[in-house]
Structure formats: structure tokens, C-alpha cells
Amino acid sequence: MESAQVQDDRWIPTACGACYSVCALLVHRVNGTVVKIEGNPDSATNLGRLCPRGVSGIMTLYNPHRVDVPLKRTNPQKGLDIDPGWVEITWEEALEVVAARLKKIRQEDPRKLLLTGTVTTHDEVPFAKIFAMAFGTPNGWNSGAGNHCGTAEHLFGALLHASWSKQPDPDHCRYLLNFGTASGFGSYYCVSGMAQRIADARLRGMKHVAIDPFLSPSAEKADEWIPIRPGTDGALALALLYVLLHELNICDSDYLKHHTNGPYLIGDDGLYLRDAKEQLPLVWDPADGAAKPFNSATVRDFALEGEFSLDGARARPAFSLLKEHLKPFTPEWAEPITAIPAATIRRIAKEFGTEARIGSTIALDGKVLPYRPVAVMYFKGAQGHKNALLTCMALELLTEIVGASNVPGGLLGMNACSLGHPDTGGPKWIPHSDRDGLMVTGYWPNIPPPYPPKEVKEPETIDLRSMVPTCPGSSGALPVVMADPKRFKVPYEIEMNLHVGSNYLMTFANPKAVEAAFRNVFQVSFALFLDESTYLSDIVLPAASYLERLSHTADWMSSNSPVGEWCYHIRQPVVDPIAQRRSVCEVLLELAERMEMREDFYAFINLVLHLKEPYALDGANRYSWEEIVDRRHKSFFGEEHGLEWFKEHGLLKWPKKVEEVYWKPFSHARVPIYFEWFKPLGEKVKGMSQKLGIDLDTSAFQPLPEWRPCRSHRENGSDYDLYAIYYKFPMQTFSGTYDNPWLDEVSQIDRFAYRVAIHTETARRKGISEGDWMEIASVSSGNIIRGRAALTEGIHPEVIAIAGCGGHWSKFLPIANHEEKGLCFEWLMPVGLDNVDIPSLTQDQCVKVRVVKAKEQG
Amino acid sequence: MQVRVRFYGFVQDVAGASPHALDVPERSTLRNLLELLVERVGERLRERLFNKAGELEANVQVFIGDSQAGSLEELLGDDQRFGAEVKVFVLTATAGG
């Protein structure tokens, strides 16, 4: 074997872009070819290791099905399986057409532009958001509104944890009550880093109890798997709360008194009682027998229970209302709903409550902090229901009642508090409080954060969010409003979709319904592949993948590890963009030039990226992308840590402080255990909706939790006897990796990756054997999908489980497009407001199906 | 005194992209200025900028010259800022799933 002459042999530090974990890489390039991707051992985030998608990025870089040149459609007919008739055009023609369209729309009405983005990139899409901001449109939509992400969960992340999402404390947690998440098991945030940290915790003796309808990749590793009927996690949480408060008398009074609105006095109207002078919420001081403002220096103690009289009006602490409210939610009540025996519920409550070790402390870095080593994790699955707001409330209260919130051992906001680099103090964000003493998050990826809530306004946006300020991010109602803006009194229609990498047609819900909403919109796509969503595009622009581009930011709030060190990674190109691929950010800058929008764009870049002098962009000059990236890094990390420094060193890290990781004990900000402002907000939303003649069900805007069945729990036609759920597995990321042949190779070997898990006895009853083709019909969407059966004992008998987002039909994805390669769960999900939790605009992901052995086998 | 005001972002559909030039009394505050603009442009501008309590919405940032205004009661005409352009930015939460 001859060895080739080696002229160039380098390991280049950069950051992965296969998902939002943004692990640090060292990529080996030999003579211009990428030959290996490894984790950067210096990174405090992923600790030198990578997930299967990360190591397989080479096959995405070199995949010949990548979009390599700009394309224009020639077929005027659009549809999800209608060939667009792509022809190649030059970049010049493409940019001219796109700039002209954008300019025209901006002049007519900038609101007619929609930005759709993927959640997996934290440079391109956020930068495109800035572009859209400068453009003047309020309309944006991430794939996250769909089947794959949390919505209500993020709202509660903001309200309770000052963060987009949370992690269990991997260093100190002793009891992980895991409602179906995959943190540490190949998905969720900080994938590689948490896999190691949670493995350490497992070996350390942390007990993992998995509440999951399926023995998922995560539940497989649990000490105990408790199967649950889908969509009933809220009921289980309520019953656990009942046992804690009414049978075991376990709660962290100290925490509730000082760090929550538990002691705030509530009147009979359900609202805070306020002092006449300052209008501050009142508490009852039992030491003095008097009501005082919550932040009064004279308060000696806080009453959590009791009934008091204030000027003749009844006043009760919020905690007492919660406790009273929980009375009906006994384990016996929960058992038929959840299919979990009451005895099990009691046992788990006892284990959890005992292990919370209320009253105990731990010394870290010389500081004595509360030690509450229990964490309640939940995400997409548990919260993806019509009753999302109420379910999340119940699940979060488990953490709050035992004081395990943002303290050692407990549930940690990821990442709630940043004091900044020791030299520059940037980036900095710290949870603070509003006038009522309630916590306001220090940082939020959207503007503004959900609390304090924006006022309910007449529809300004195409997604109901201006009417429903408690939607924390992307709205599950967007396609409904977009399909019929007049019905929702939106005074314009979307005419153009600036589409950055999101396969929304596949990943939201019923593709047919989504297609109908988007079919008549001029769509310009930045795409890696001609996926299903590009079937609706008018122009497709070849996007540079993460190995081919420079990013102004790789990391974001939730990519850093919750513990250890802050670590900011550079993403720099390892190879020049292949063929005619271009960096999305560079193209946006060029479009801004052609549209004469530079000044506005730069002004917003300065604002959103916090570019301080002397690094702010001057609209009189034109900057290259490299210069902007350089300025952004210097602005945060100082003159010596610009782009050149980062290109060489790959990352900048510094230790996290105890008060950053476990911020709660250091903060005066209180979090709600009684969601006082939900009800009046709901009334305003109702009022507005009635004024506009839209019928919105706002009944779930409640201050305290309850459990309400989803549509699927009520759809009990005799044929439709099973629940279909979807779950993530480590071999694929959403829908975007199915054309990667390496990931395909290992997915084919795995029993479940491309098939449908079904209980052995359920299958036998239906005459279905291992490998048989099944037809799965959704009662609510009316669609039917096919998949092969994988029989298992590890699933609730009423459930079938579909992994990932396969079932591709784009003919431009020859590896992914194969009937044996997974199913697209979204066909089973209907689109409609009935399917949306109105207070959070979360989509219901719970479906009832009829499963039969297919007549055609193969 | 003469004041120039420019609007950026999700407000140009209401207030336009071109700068507004106004004559305002010497002791005018930012609030006075914005009220004048609402009179000129229409109540839709109030909807876009203010909440019911009459304060700026959280997604609205106002700059007098290069420095961000801390409150609506700030005087436009103080020494350092005399003649400075007022910039009103309306940011938007355009996505995030």
C-alpha cells in the first residue's frame, strides 16, 4: 500500500452542529480532506467525547445529495409530493430575486415575512432572527413548536429556574425521578457531557426511577421502570404531591417561606392582597399577628397556613390554597388514570420525600448550602399535551415543595446565572425580581422573556402569541392562523418564508395540513439537503454545514454543562465550503446590502449581540463576517480573545462559581408555587378573543394544577385502542440525519430504530408477529402510516412507540427515503386549535391509533 | 429645539423607515417626544410602544444619541445630548422552540 504524500495535516478546533449541544471538536484534515472528528479533550462541556451523530459528521459533509448550487423551481404547482422541477441558477440570479422580493415586501408590509428556523443551529437561526428584526417582521417559527421539543416546559423553565431548560445536578443528585427524558442517555441538551456526568452519578449510587410508557434508551438504564399511560404524568405528579403534603407531611417550609410566593396572602378573588400604600403583596407575620409587605424588614416569620382577616376580607397564604387544592388527588384517584398502582405511587412519594433530606446542608467552596439531592426531570413527552400548562405546573411543584430547586443535588436551571469571564464580566446574566418579588430571568433567547408577561394585544403576529403572552417560544397555533388569518383578525397574510434549515413539513404535525398553510407562500430555503420541506420552496440556497463555516456564536444558554466550567467554543471552517455552498450569515449580510438595509441590520446586531464600544458596528462602514465575529468575541471576552485567538485555542473556559450553579440560596427572587397572574391573564385573553369573535378555550389559565384528559384519553372507539408515542434515540437527530449512511448502518442493526415497538401480548392478540408490517391509523388526523413490528415486553400494553423522525419521502434523500427506514410520527397528529394547549400554545403529541396487521406484507 | 427620531424594527410598518423631524420645547422629556409622535403617526404607535400603564414595553429600547434612555422622564435637551438623534428600537421574539 502506498501512502499518499502529506502536505497538510492539521487538527482544527471547532464545534459540532449536528444538534444544539454544540460539543467541541478537533477535526483532522489531511491534504484538504476531513478524515476524523474527535471531541476536544479541553472542553469542559463535552469532556473530549462525542455522540454517534458527532463522529458521523464526515458523511454529512461529503454526502453527494447535499445541495451544492442554488436552485429555482420551474414547476408552478406545489405539493408535498410534487416534483418542484429544480433548475440550477447562479448565486447572482438567486440573490437578485430574493433581495428584490424582500425589498418589495418590506416596502409594502414587513409583517408578511415569516422566518422559519431549525433549533439545531445557534448561529444561523439567531442571526437570521436579527435580520428579521431589522426587517421589521414579528413573525418567526422554529421547528421546536412541533413534535420534537418542549413549549410549556420552557415557560416554566423561565418562571421557576431562570433558564430555557434544566438538568439534574450530576454531581450531587441521589434520586432522579425521570418523567421520560433522555438527559444522559443520548438526547436532550449537552448530550455528550451529560452522558458522562450521569454515568458518574449512576456509579456513585444515584437512583434513577423512570416514568415512561416505553422502556426507552433512558428507561433501560434506570433502577426502576414504572410504565405509565401516555399523557397522565400530571396526574401522577398531583398524587405524589398529595402524599407528600397530606400523608407524609413532607415539605421544605423554610424554602417555601423565603424563596417562593407560598406565604403571599391571597384573597377570595384568587389574587394577591396588597398594601394600600405601595401595592406590594402582603404576607402574614405570625410573630406579630399582622400582615406586612413581603419585603418588609420587620418580618420575623411567614405564615404558610392559616386563615386571616384583613379589613374584613379573608386572607390565606398561597401555600395553604395549594395544599387544600390537592386534597382530591389521592393515589386511588390517580391509579386508574395513570395505570400505576396506588401503592407504587405512595412508595415513590416516600422515597422521593425522604431522599430530599429537607433541612440538610452541604458545604461547597466554603459556603453552606441547602442539600436536596432529588431531581424531577420532564420534557417534551410529559408536557406535550392539551393540558400542558397544568401538567408542567404539577411536575414543577414536586421540586418546589421539597426545596430541590437550584440547590446542590436538585434540579438546576441550565444555565440560570452567569457572572461572566473574570477579565471582562461578560457575558453576564443574573436572575432578579420584579416589584412583586417574583423572579425575572436574567437571560432569555427570545425578547421579552415570559415574565413579567406582555400585555394581551390584538393580533400582531401570525401565531397568536401577541394574544397569548405565555407562549415562551414558537407557537403550536401558527399553521392554523396562517391558513386563515382573517378568522383570527390578523390584518395581513404571510407572503414569504425565509426558511433556514427546518424540516417543518415533517416535524410539526400532519404534513398535509401544514402543506396547506404554506403552499401559497414564496419560500426561500437555506438547506443542506432537498428535504421534504423544500418541496414547497421557490428558491433553494446551498448552505454551508458546520464543518464549512464560521459562526459568531456556537454556544447558547443551554449548551453549557450545568456544573464545572463555563466553556465557549469557536466554530470555524475546517474546509472551504464545497461546491457553491455559502454561509447563511454571510448571505444575510449580502442581502442586507442589496436591500439597503445595512444600517438597520447593524444597529440590531449591536443591540442583540451586546457589542460594546469600540466593537460596535458603524453603519457607515461595511464589515466582513470575519470582522463581525472577531468583534463579537472581543466584546465578550476582551481584546486579547478575538477571532484569531479562538481559532488557535478553540475554546475559552473558566470555572463556574458556586453562586452561579446553585443560585437560589443567594437570591432574593421568589418563584411561584401559586400562579396568581395566570387567571387574570386568561380572562384578558378570553376577553380579547371574544372581542375578535374567535373562540379560544382559556379555561386552563389557572393558578393551581389539575389533571385534564387529552383528546386521546377520550377517544375510545373500540378499534382505536392504543396510544402512539414517539421517543428519541441516540443514533439520529430529529429528521435531519436519516440520509447519513453511517447512522443508517447502525440504525438498521438496532431492533427498534426503524420499527414500531409493540407489546408482545398486544401483538399476539392482533395476530401480529415480529417483523410483520402494521398499519397504524390515527383517529384524530385520519392518516395511516406503515411500519414493521418490534415485539417487546418493555412497553405498556396500550402503547406503540415510534423512534425518531424517519419515514422520509423526499426523492432527493435516497438513503433516507425507504419504507423500511422508520416512520414519520407526525402524520398521526392533527393540526388545529383543539390540539393546542391554549395558555402555552403547546401541541398535543398524544394520539390514539388503530393498529392492524397490514394486508400487504412487504 | 429640533429633534430627529428614527424607528427601527417592528414599528417601521407603523412609523415608517424615514426619520421624523420635530420641533419640541426646550424642557421636553422623552415621554413628551413620544406623545407628539403618537399624535403625528396614530394610536397604532402607542399600541406598539407602550403598555397600558403608560410605560415602554419590555421589547422597546430607546437611545438618545449613543446611550440608552433609562426612563421616559429623561430630558432630551441636557448638555451632552443636545441635538442628538433619538432612536427607537422595537425588538421581536421571532422564534425559539
Added chain:
Amino acid sequence: MRYGMVIDLKRCIGCTGCSLVCKAENATPPGVLWLRVVKNESGKYPQVRRVSMPLQCMHCAEPPCVEVCPTGATYKRSNGIVDIDADKCVGCRYCMMACPYDQRFFLSEERQYFGEGLTPFETHGYRRHQQGVVSKCNFCVPRLEQGLEPACVANCMTKARAFGDLDDPHSEASKLIRDRAGYQLYPELGTNPSIYYLPP
């Protein structure tokens, strides 16, 4: 000196990262998967266990493949690694029949991942793979020569793998086997594998 590997099934989450980093490191063609992960399910609902088990060449101390190889292409190195000299292999595949772990792979013809020509990565990497010969895990000999651990060990997200000298009772590998009751696969066959598993 006998190189061996310890795979902690309590740490392992069955993600297949090892399977793919092996493919990336060694540029193995389609169908040649020197490392794979299988899942074993046992029990009845709801007391069910599903355990992920990575499999690769066991680098047996008593390798049946070496015994049957007619050309001596398959041989055992002095450090215990069972390796294949591709130049000597005639592709008879007797070794594949002899291996009780089924971890040897035969490359019959050139295979491409996309069927549209070799990618630059494949052009670079497939030079290492001859057609008509058998290949398998070799504990990443080229990496060992550079003082690095095998790729699967270095990349495992959960740090489920340890690698070291089984003849040294103080090595991390030996200690793990001792402290955590490490076991071999099919010990009754007498192959004496150099890969040990720690119980889940």
C-alpha cells in the same frame, strides 16, 4: 504484557458511538462493522431489562482463528493483540467460521457508501482495506503506536471503556475486573477473551 479492554455495562448506554467512531477511525467500508452494539432483553412486563452490549473481536488469548488460518495471516502479537496481515490473507474465510463471536468481516468487492463514487474521505481511507481479505478490530494498532488509546475507548461518551495490560495486576483494567467481577463472553469455549464486561 497482554492488552485487554474492560466494558462497563453499567456505564454503557448503547448509543453506538463506539461503533461509529471505530468506523470513522478505521474508514471501514459498508457492511464492515468491526464494532457493533446488540441489545438483550429479558423478563416479563413490567419487570423487564434491556442491556446494551458492545461486541468486537475479543482478542482471545487462545484464538481459534489463529489456529485455523492456513497462511498465517492471522496471528497473535506479543502484546496479545490478534491481528491480520492483509498481504498474507487469501480470503478463505476459515477464520470466520472458527470465530465463535462472529466478529470478522470479509470485503468481497469495492463498496461505496453513496453509490455515486467514493467521497474524499473514502478515497483517503479505503486505501487501507484490500478486497478479498478478512478484517476486524485490531485495538487500533496505529493509535497505540502513537501512545493513544483505541478510538472506541477515547470517545465513549459515558467512559464505559478501559484499556490496559491485563498481565499487570495494578492496571486500571485489571483492577476493574477484580473489583467489579468482570466476566468474559462464552468462557466455556476456552478462548480466554481479552475483553471483559462489568455487570450492568
